[in-house]
Amino acid sequence: GQNIDQPTEMTATEGAIVQINCTYQTSGFNGLFWYQQHAGEAPTFLSYNVLDGLEEKGRFSSFLSRSKGYSYLLLKELQMKDSASYLCAVRDGGTYKYIFGTGTRLKVLA
Amino acid sequence: EPEVTQTPSHQVTQMGQEVILRCVPISNHLYFYWYRQILGQKVEFLVSFYNNEISEKSEIFDDQFSVERPDGSNFTLKIRSTKLEDSAMYFCASSELAGVYEQYFGPGTRLTVT
Numbered sequence: 001g002q003n004i005d006q007p008t009e010m011t012a013t014e015g016a017i018v019q020i021n022c023t024y025q026t027s028g029f030n031g032l033f034w035y036q037q038h039a040g041e042a043p044t045f046l047s048y049n050v051l052d053g054l055e056e057k058g059r060f061s062s063f064l065s066r067s068k069g070y071s072y073l074l075l076k077e078l079q080m081k082d083s084a085s086y087l088c089a090v091r092d093g094g095t096y097k098y099i100f101g102t103g104t105r106l107k108v109l110a
Numbered sequence: 111e112p113e114v115t116q117t118p119s120h121q122v123t124q125m126g127q128e129v130i131l132r133c134v135p136i137s138n139h140l141y142f143y144w145y146r147q148i149l150g151q152k153v154e155f156l157v158s159f160y161n162n163e164i165s166e167k168s169e170i171f172d173d174q175f176s177v178e179r180p181d182g183s184n185f186t187l188k189i190r191s192t193k194l195e196d197s198a199m200y201f202c203a204s205s206e207l208a209g210v211y212e213q214y215f216g217p218g219t220r221l222t223v224t
Contacts, residue, residue: 045212096158096165
């Protein structure tokens with residue numbers, strides 16, 4: 001079956017670094033996406049990985065290991081505005097179907 | 111900055127009624143998607159659309175659902191006979207191309223079925 005697992009909730013302090021993990025089991029794989037979703041709003045794109053390794057984009061980095069079915073999103077220098085849900089999504093191989101995880105709700109404390 | 115727009119922002123309808131949710135994707139994008147998110151739950155893929163036809167659909171997208179691109183700008187989702195369990199936020203998204211390209215999401219339409 002298709003499954004994506006993420007922790008439900010995480011808490012971190014302003015200025016700190018936090019790592020949000022995502023593991024997936026899908027019938028195929030053609031890329032992993034991270035989205036940020038503030039409460040009541042639409043998801044916004046953060047990053048994309050299709051090959052193994054680290055992709056860095058400012059304060060955000062995302063890592064992928066296809067052999068382990070594992071990804072993480074790293075947020076550095078946390079700010080209060082980073083309090084949001086972070087969604088891991090996989091594009092099913094050879095299709096235009098995207099499977100989302102339940103999201104990780106991050107609370108950044110002062 | 112170009113954005114995906116959706117109307118209405120909130121739709122209340124009675125069970126059994128038909129609803130049409132409207133979206134205007136970003137103008138140079140070629141791939142269009144509908145997702146839904148039941149309150150407190152994960153985003154669920156419904157359908158992808160390219161070149162005036164459905165590319166992929168999920169198990170949720172049954173015969174009650176249909177999509178259409180009636181003109182060069184609008185992309186619509188129709189639910190023929192709404193059920194209580196159709197109550198959710200419906201997001202439209204578009205991407206320039208498929209796969210590697212990020213999807214831009216619209217602000218969503220909150221559908222409430224009573």
